Amino acid sequence: MSLRNLNLSKFYSGAVLLALASVFSVSSFAGSVILIIGDGMDDHQITIARNYLVGSRGKLLIDRLPLRSTAQVLTIDNDNPDKAIYVADSANSATSMATGVVTSIGRIGTSAGDDKDLVNIVELAHRQGLKTGIVSTASITDATPASFYAHISTRDCENPDMMVGTDPYFDMVIDCSPDLKSNGGLGSISEQLIDSGVHVALGGGMKHFTPLAEGSDQTVLELAKESGYQLVSNATELDGSGAGKLLGLFSPSTMPVMWRGQDDRAAEKPDPSFLNRIHSMLGSVTYPEPMDCESNPEYIDIPSISLMTQTALDRLTDEDERDFFLMVESASIDKQSHQRKACGSIGELKQLDESLAVAIKFAESHPDTLILVTADHGQAAQLVPERTLYSGIPVPVYTPGHVARINTSEGVIMAVNYATNDFVSEEHTGVNIPLLSNDVGQGSVPAMVTQPEIFDIIKSHLLK
Amino acid sequence: MSLRNLNLSKFYSGAVLLALASVFSVSSFAGSVILIIGDGMDDHQITIARNYLVGSRGKLLIDRLPLRSTAQVLTIDNDNPDKAIYVADSANSATSMATGVVTSIGRIGTSAGDDKDLVNIVELAHRQGLKTGIVSTASITDATPASFYAHISTRDCENPDMMVGTDPYFDMVIDCSPDLKSNGGLGSISEQLIDSGVHVALGGGMKHFTPLAEGSDQTVLELAKESGYQLVSNATELDGSGAGKLLGLFSPSTMPVMWRGQDDRAAEKPDPSFLNRIHSMLGSVTYPEPMDCESNPEYIDIPSISLMTQTALDRLTDEDERDFFLMVESASIDKQSHQRKACGSIGELKQLDESLAVAIKFAESHPDTLILVTADHGQAAQLVPERTLYSGIPVPVYTPGHVARINTSEGVIMAVNYATNDFVSEEHTGVNIPLLSNDVGQGSVPAMVTQPEIFDIIKSHLLK
Numbered sequence A, B: 001m002s003l004r005n006l007n008l009s010k011f012y013s014g015a016v017l018l019a020l021a022s023v024f025s026v027s028s029f030a031g032s033v034i035l036i037i038g039d040g041m042d043d044h045q046i047t048i049a050r051n052y053l054v055g056s057r058g059k060l061l062i063d064r065l066p067l068r069s070t071a072q073v074l075t076i077d078n079d080n081p082d083k084a085i086y087v088a089d090s091a092n093s094a095t096s097m098a099t100g101v102v103t104s105i106g107r108i109g110t111s112a113g114d115d116k117d118l119v120n121i122v123e124l125a126h127r128q129g130l131k132t133g134i135v136s137t138a139s140i141t142d143a144t145p146a147s148f149y150a151h152i153s154t155r156d157c158e159n160p161d162m163m164v165g166t167d168p169y170f171d172m173v174i175d176c177s178p179d180l181k182s183n184g185g186l187g188s189i190s191e192q193l194i195d196s197g198v199h200v201a202l203g204g205g206m207k208h209f210t211p212l213a214e215g216s217d218q219t220v221l222e223l224a225k226e227s228g229y230q231l232v233s234n235a236t237e238l239d240g241s242g243a244g245k246l247l248g249l250f251s252p253s254t255m256p257v258m259w260r261g262q263d264d265r266a267a268e269k270p271d272p273s274f275l276n277r278i279h280s281m282l283g284s285v286t287y288p289e290p291m292d293c294e295s296n297p298e299y300i301d302i303p304s305i306s307l308m309t310q311t312a313l314d315r316l317t318d319e320d321e322r323d324f325f326l327m328v329e330s331a332s333i334d335k336q337s338h339q340r341k342a343c344g345s346i347g348e349l350k351q352l353d354e355s356l357a358v359a360i361k362f363a364e365s366h367p368d369t370l371i372l373v374t375a376d377h378g379q380a381a382q383l384v385p386e387r388t389l390y391s392g393i394p395v396p397v398y399t400p401g402h403v404a405r406i407n408t409s410e411g412v413i414m415a416v417n418y419a420t421n422d423f424v425s426e427e428h429t430g431v432n433i434p435l436l437s438n439d440v441g442q443g444s445v446p447a448m449v450t451q452p453e454i455f456d457i458i459k460s461h462l463l464k
Helices: A003-024 A043-054 A090-099 A121-127 A143-147 A189-196 A220-226 A235-239 A274-278 A305-317 A332-338 A342-365 A451-463 B003-024 B043-054 B090-099 B121-127 B143-147 B189-196 B220-226 B235-239 B274-278 B305-317 B332-338 B342-365 B451-463
Strands: A033-038 A067-072 A075-077 A080-085 A131-139 A164-167 A172-175 A200-204 A230-232 A246-249 A259-261 A293-295 A324-330 A370-375 A382-384 A402-407 A413-418 A433-437 A448-450 B033-038 B067-072 B075-077 B080-085 B131-139 B164-167 B172-175 B200-204 B230-232 B246-249 B259-261 B293-295 B324-330 B370-375 B382-384 B402-407 B413-418 B433-437 B448-450
Touching: A033 A090, A033 A342, A033 A451, A043 A342, A043 A382, A043 A413, A043 A433, A043 B067, A067 A451, A067 B043, A067 B067, A090 A121, A090 A143, A090 A451, A121 A131, A121 A324, A121 A451, A131 A143, A131 A305, A131 A332, A143 A189, A143 A324, A189 A220, A200 A305, A220 A230, A235 A305, A246 A305, A259 A342, A293 A342, A305 A324, A305 A342, A324 A342, A332 A342, A342 A370, A342 A402, A370 A451, A448 A451, B033 B090, B033 B342, B033 B451, B043 B342, B043 B382, B043 B413, B043 B433, B067 B451, B090 B121, B090 B143, B090 B451, B121 B131, B121 B324, B121 B451, B131 B143, B131 B305, B131 B332, B143 B189, B143 B324, B189 B220, B200 B305, B220 B230, B235 B305, B246 B305, B259 B342, B293 B342, B305 B324, B305 B342, B324 B342, B332 B342, B342 B370, B342 B402, B370 B451, B448 B451
Parallel strands: A033 A324, A033 A370, A067 A448, A131 A200, A131 A324, A200 A246, A230 A246, B033 B324, B033 B370, B067 B448, B131 B200, B131 B324, B200 B246, B230 B246
Antiparallel strands: A067 A433, A075 A080, A164 A172, A259 A293, A370 A433, A382 A413, A402 A413, B067 B433, B075 B080, B164 B172, B259 B293, B370 B433, B382 B413, B402 B413
């Protein structure tokens, strides 16, 4: 994709599209946008995956994208929206990208403090008669995908049975009652998905579609069928699905990941000797045994992100060649890192890289397609020395956290450290995160953006 | 600095320089290179400094550079040079940038395994009659600066008295005896600096110049004066220094940093209650008190990196307008992070940003000057949530490492976590690191490089 080729192809397809625009009398033939989000995919995650998959000198496909930027992740305090918070969650960071507005932790397409609905890129696309697609390996009602089509005060309200309760993570009572349809709201996230008009929605989260819809004797799933969605629930069905609106729900909640650690091992704590427990300058320490990554036996008839991406692209273009917006999320880079499962994160980053190959292939025949690859926030995992800097002194020096020692493809042990807390699940981090683009982003993706400016880039390209 | 302006200015000065080249009959008027290295300056360090200095929505000057790339940091095993190692030290990573060759931990300008001298960019510049400058806040004989002018098997051999010994960090006997001049070698690092012909060398490390030079009754410092170096030792002297070769040594070893934590506090361990020590699900925890950053009282008559950079630029151009190579290192972003001193790292990143302003101002009147800003490797510090994701549950969730809670300029507490080990000093990390450039890098700085390719970029620009 040289600049020269790009410019020629942009010129060529620009001319064709100008001609077509007069036929359809829309102003929306500027080019499609494929936004690929690696949840928690900061530079540590990418380096860890690169070392494992292609070696430290190798390049992943994301590494080969020609334009590099970085995004400042912004969050504000719900109780005081003038106050910055330095570490995001997926709800507020995805809302930044979907709406261009900075909001508070846990919010889906709504503003901090006053809880107003924020117009999202899916709605703007629909207003222009463009189709949209949402793909995720999380529940399709989870924070990242939901932020692109829904408006609700709290990410927890994923289905009609979850509109009131408590959130164990975020120290707040869940009360989405103002969002109940009976109160003039838009309903739960799964209900909002069906009402949103998204053309293709593929992911996990079947359990959020089996409750009865609010005030109805039909389940959300039955309403989806009534609204014209074809339903598929495994890779085989997805591969054979026909034209038209498509809802794929491939697991009860988060989809099983492709890889796991040997015997499902996660990172483990180094084991200090008795003497070392008495005094840190004495004794010795036993590090966890190195492990291979292996296939996850639960990954059966689960569609890959590539297959979901390819199917979404097919469905979005099978009736006409109008532009579209497609968001693809590899969700479990983050979720596996929370659980200190480095092999899980690596496998899901591999899946993301393969879905990028699908997007790039599509863009070859649709050269105005803007491909953006980014993350939503940083994650805990750090690539640390397998042999401490201080291995020369007779004192056991080791991480206070959990470490996974992984045998990589180039025959080296890679140490991945998780040490943001000692609880069941690690924290996010506040680092600025990668933003990459194909050549189509030339001139519109500067070297650094705030995360809400990603919305502006998408909007300018899709709707200019 | 729009692309259009850039191209015009490049064209214009290219034409002038072609004309000048025939006068001087050298092929070296392509443009100068200023390489600014933040030691350990990964994206976490930059985000932490940004939040403190200009707020989460603000931009540092490095954030405003128009071209963004990233560098894969490569290291190999000295005992098996075919084997990758995933976390570098400053010696091998600076050698990558200075020579274009991947080497092993601790090596300065020499190859892994067979210990061959590697030609560096300073030597190539001198062969073309170009001047060079080396600026660092570390000892000027420390690993990063040394890699640009010296060749020695081990970074520890900084002066004639340190050629044989043991290195407590790297589990090896120090034996630079093959590098002794009496054995046909180039001598210790401080001796090599004097012999290198570097025109301007400014930094710490006076103690490495006071020993007698090998086989001589003169100190290295006396030899430096004999070789024509003017010697300065504080900011006042530096500011008043005249033309010609200049050696500035402003402290015995590493220069004092500009900032420190309140009352010199570093990050501290959270303090669990008695009950929590009995069982992790019980009791409570007390987090370290928030702190301000304050001026370091030891920072007296110490030249700023900006002043060193400005003086180096003046000295490199005061006799003629020929191109030059200047390396500027803010060394203590890393050294302070090793010590879990977030305020120290922030202050030294601020210093780097201010030296970039000096470089950019110089480039305004010398528009072919390529400015590169990069790091050498990642560091331990992580920006973590001030309020854990799990603050809603009645269990104390806290880092197993050390945390600094810092009051930022926007009135928010920022939590910086250090948890790669529990020893006196944190580890490096293996993350790929930022590489930024001014517009002059357009076309020669791709979106991703390996660290040795930074050498190729410098060489192509300086010597084309």
